[in-house]
Amino acid sequence: MVTGKGGVGKSTVSAALAVLAARAGKRVLVCEVNARERIAPLLGAPPAGAQIREARPGLFTLNVTPPDAMREYGIMVLKFRTIYDAVFENRLVRHFLRVIPSLAELVMLGKILFEAKSEERGRPRWDVVIVDAPATGHAVQLLRVPSALLDTVPAGPLRGDAEWMQALLLDPARTALAIVTLPEEMPVNEAIDLDAQVRSELGVPRAALFVNAMPEARFTHEEEARLESLAGEPPPLGPAAAAARLQALRAEQAQRYLARARAALDLPTTVLPLLPVAEWGAAAVERIADAIAAAPPEPAP
Amino acid sequence: MTPVRDTTAGRRIVVCVGSGGVGKTTVAAAIALDRALAGGRVLVCTIDPARRLANALGLTSLGNVESRVPDHKFAEAGLRAKGELHAMMLDVKRTWDDLVARHAPDPARRERILKNRLYQQMSSALAGSQEYMAMEKLYELATDRDYDLIVLDTPPTAHALDFLDAPDRILDFLGNDAARVLLAPAIGAGKLGLRLAQLGGGYVAKTLARFTGQAALSDLGDFLQGFQGMYEGFKDRAGAVRALLSRPEVGFVLVTSPSPISIDEAMAFHERLHAESMPVAGLVANRVTPDLWPGAAPLPSPEDLASPLGERGGNDRGFARRLAETLAEHQMLAAAERRALERLFEAVSAPYAVVPRLESDVHDLRGLARLAERL
Numbered sequence: 001m002v003t004g005k006g007g008v009g010k011s012t013v014s015a016a017l018a019v020l021a022a023r024a025g026k027r028v029l030v031c032e033v034n035a036r037e038r039i040a041p042l043l044g045a046p047p048a049g050a051q052i053r054e055a056r057p058g059l060f061t062l063n064v065t066p067p068d069a070m071r072e073y074g075i076m077v078l079k080f081r082t083i084y085d086a087v088f089e090n091r092l093v094r095h096f097l098r099v100i101p102s103l104a105e106l107v108m109l110g111k112i113l114f115e116a117k118s119e120e121r122g123r124p125r126w127d128v129v130i131v132d133a134p135a136t137g138h139a140v141q142l143l144r145v146p147s148a149l150l151d152t153v154p155a156g157p158l159r160g161d162a163e164w165m166q167a168l169l170l171d172p173a174r175t176a177l178a179i180v181t182l183p184e185e186m187p188v189n190e191a192i193d194l195d196a197q198v199r200s201e202l203g204v205p206r207a208a209l210f211v212n213a214m215p216e217a218r219f220t221h222e223e224e225a226r227l228e229s230l231a232g233e234p235p236p237l238g239p240a241a242a243a244a245r246l247q248a249l250r251a252e253q254a255q256r257y258l259a260r261a262r263a264a265l266d267l268p269t270t271v272l273p274l275l276p277v278a279e280w281g282a283a284a285v286e287r288i289a290d291a292i293a294a295a296p297p298e299p300a301p
Numbered sequence: 302m303t304p305v306r307d308t309t310a311g312r313r314i315v316v317c318v319g320s321g322g323v324g325k326t327t328v329a330a331a332i333a334l335d336r337a338l339a340g341g342r343v344l345v346c347t348i349d350p351a352r353r354l355a356n357a358l359g360l361t362s363l364g365n366v367e368s369r370v371p372d373h374k375f376a377e378a379g380l381r382a383k384g385e386l387h388a389m390m391l392d393v394k395r396t397w398d399d400l401v402a403r404h405a406p407d408p409a410r411r412e413r414i415l416k417n418r419l420y421q422q423m424s425s426a427l428a429g430s431q432e433y434m435a436m437e438k439l440y441e442l443a444t445d446r447d448y449d450l451i452v453l454d455t456p457p458t459a460h461a462l463d464f465l466d467a468p469d470r471i472l473d474f475l476g477n478d479a480a481r482v483l484l485a486p487a488i489g490a491g492k493l494g495l496r497l498a499q500l501g502g503g504y505v506a507k508t509l510a511r512f513t514g515q516a517a518l519s520d521l522g523d524f525l526q527g528f529q530g531m532y533e534g535f536k537d538r539a540g541a542v543r544a545l546l547s548r549p550e551v552g553f554v555l556v557t558s559p560s561p562i563s564i565d566e567a568m569a570f571h572e573r574l575h576a577e578s579m580p581v582a583g584l585v586a587n588r589v590t591p592d593l594w595p596g597a598a599p600l601p602s603p604e605d606l607a608s609p610l611g612e613r614g615g616n617d618r619g620f621a622r623r624l625a626e627t628l629a630e631h632q633m634l635a636a637a638e639r640r641a642l643e644r645l646f647e648a649v650s651a652p653y654a655v656v657p658r659l660e661s662d663v664h665d666l667r668g669l670a671r672l673a674e675r676l
């Protein structure tokens with residue numbers, strides 16, 4: 001499960017982790033949750049729609065949406081497609097189901113976890129399922145669904161599903177939560193709050209922190225001090241020093257937020273470089289995958 | 302040139318929208334500060350501001366409390382306000398509770414709703430709830446207070462358009478026709494099964510209950526019954542908010558980062574505002590990499606930098622090479638951003654401001670004032 005604030009690089013990290021697993025010969029499924037499809041394009045493949053598609057050998061993608069998940073789940077519970085069609089294709093009923101809070105989350109999570117435990121010829125269908133989860137708040141809503149149901153729903157098929165889903169989510173041998181953040185104030189604060197919530201409330205095993213888009217520490221303090229005055233020089237030196245000064249300041253600020261994230265979160269941490277590229281796509285994802293492979297997570301302090 | 306500052310100058314309400322993390326809260330605060338410095342009596346209603354920005358505005362807690370930024374905070378930042386800057390943080394739950402209290406016919410009904418589990422979930426966690434309440438609060442502030450300007454920040458939605466769509470989705474839920482047919486009018490949760498049975502034969506009811514559980518259906522029945530008769534009030538109110546947002550005294554400011562994804566969102570939002578005849582005050586391209594090497598001259602090589610560097614303290618450890626690389630990288634990004642933004646400015650005919658990525662993040666009045674200069 002990969003989550004973090006909006007725009008921090010969740011899809012990028014999910015895609016990179018999938019690339020690494022596929023490189024290691026594993027059969028991988030990456031699930032997006034009701035998103036504007038990003039994963040397949042990040043892997044250099046055309047958008048796959050709501051079906052499971054092979055983006056590259058051994059690496060499959062799926063965008064889980066409420067209507068599709070609802071249909072699959074409905075058919076699974078009711079066993080007969082004809083009943084599903086008769087009842088659920090009824091316009092009134094569809095509308096009604098759409099507004100029951102959390103039902104969409106339930107069926108989407110159900111679909112994902114069902115894939116995670118499904119088997120083919122006695123073997124797990126997937127070696128790894130990577131979930132490019134929604135941003136923090138919505139991810140919490142998603143992961144909270146099974147326990148919320150266990151609190152409220154009496155015995156029945158729904159409760160049975162909530163039970164196995166919760167068991168799978170909480171099992172450290174099978175599930176791991178990764179938090180992605182940027183070395184910036186709001187994303188780091190959100191990561192810290194999320195981590196606290198996971199620990200106190202959700203109980204999903206926490207496994208890793210990715211600090212993404214870290215600018216390189218390229219200049220020494222001495223050099224940085226010189227840049228201040230050099231930036232006032234005429235071209236070409238002035239503009240070059242000005243660019244360098246901005247880079248240095250940004251790197252310094254990022255260092256402070258990285259330190260804050262490290263101090264507040266006792267998670268194995270992987271720092272990923274800020275890549276200066278004009279277009280974000282498959283090539284960038286490969287480089288991020290290389291960076292993850294080259295930097296095994298530093299153990300938590 | 303300060304195009305966005307100029308087009309927002311005549312407005313009484315400014316709404317900052319854009320995709321997550323682009324700088325909505327920062328730009329909202331900067332616009333508010335700017336007008337307060339110029340003599341206006343201004344309120345900025347923020348949503349989840351960064352802690353340090355909240356501190357800078359003197360905001361310590363939620364609760365929809367409007368508080369005036371004290372003079373000494375301005376003085377510390379080397380500023381003097383001719384007008385007044387007030388700030389508040391939106392409290393979603395509280396706004397919901399107030400709304401229910403306003404529309405409930407009697408205290409018993411109010412209590413019944415406030416205690417309903419579904420209501421509690423909806424008012425704190427349901428997706429879109431924040432957006433809906435931001436609009437609701439704006440309407441209240443715009444009608445009950447006499448600020449010269451109210452600046453509304455909007456929630457950190459993944460997709461900017463959620464801000465316009467979410468309230469309808471929630472109203473849809475409250476006024477759900479299907480649910481109404483199934484559950485209303487005037488049936489208690491206990492008679493739910495009966496009512497369901499009337500719809501297309503008994504097996505539909507049984508199947509639905511099997512799917513969602515009887516408890517979920519009962520909760521929902523109770524919830525909708527609580528809201529019985531209040532829906533019209535809610536809907537009228539939402540209609541009034543829409544009407545307010547179409548008035549010329551309102552201006553939407555579309556904030557975007559120079560990334561293609563965020564630009565696409567800004568364009569989609571603009572199209573939508575246009576379609577709904579809601580007034581756009583301007584575009585803010587925020588955190589843009591400034592062009593440090595204008596013109597067509599080729600970028601300097603390390604050798605070009607080595608000799609002037611040599612005269613000014615030396616060129617150790619490949620300093621010149623690193624400087625040349627950093628400038629080249631910087632300019633590559635600046636050019637890519639410029640191309641992306643040109644597409645936006647061509648597609649959208651509205652006044653626009655390009656705000657550079659400042660040297661550090663913006664979390665105090667001084668930084669906000671600097672940013673406002675560029676609007």
Ligand SMILES: Nc1ncnc2c1ncn2[C@@H]1O[C@H](COP(=O)(O)OP(=O)(O)OP(=O)(O)O)[C@@H](O)[C@H]1O
Nearest residue numbers: 005006007008009010011012212213273274275280
């Ligand atoms: N390491 C990096 N270096 C430079 N830019 C990056 C890096 N990682 C991500 N980005 C930029 O950030 C953008 C968002 O990344 P991504 O789509 O992975 O984030 P996300 O968290 O999945 O976003 P969302 O919340 O919208 O789903 C990318 O399109 C890219 O421009």
Ligand SMILES: Nc1ncnc2c1ncn2[C@@H]1O[C@H](COP(=O)(O)OP(=O)(O)OP(=O)(O)O)[C@@H](O)[C@H]1O
Nearest residue numbers: 321322323324325326327457588657658659662663
């Ligand atoms: N022009 C700028 N230069 C440098 N930093 C900036 C600039 N504008 C905003 N920031 C910083 O970027 C971060 C995000 O800004 P802000 O919180 O205003 O975004 P937002 O759109 O409100 O985010 P959210 O969608 O999470 O509410 C803040 O730390 C802010 O200080």
Ligand SMILES: [Mg+2]
Nearest residue numbers: 010011038132
């Ligand atoms: Mg994503």
Ligand SMILES: [Mg+2]
Nearest residue numbers: 325326348349
């Ligand atoms: Mg904000």
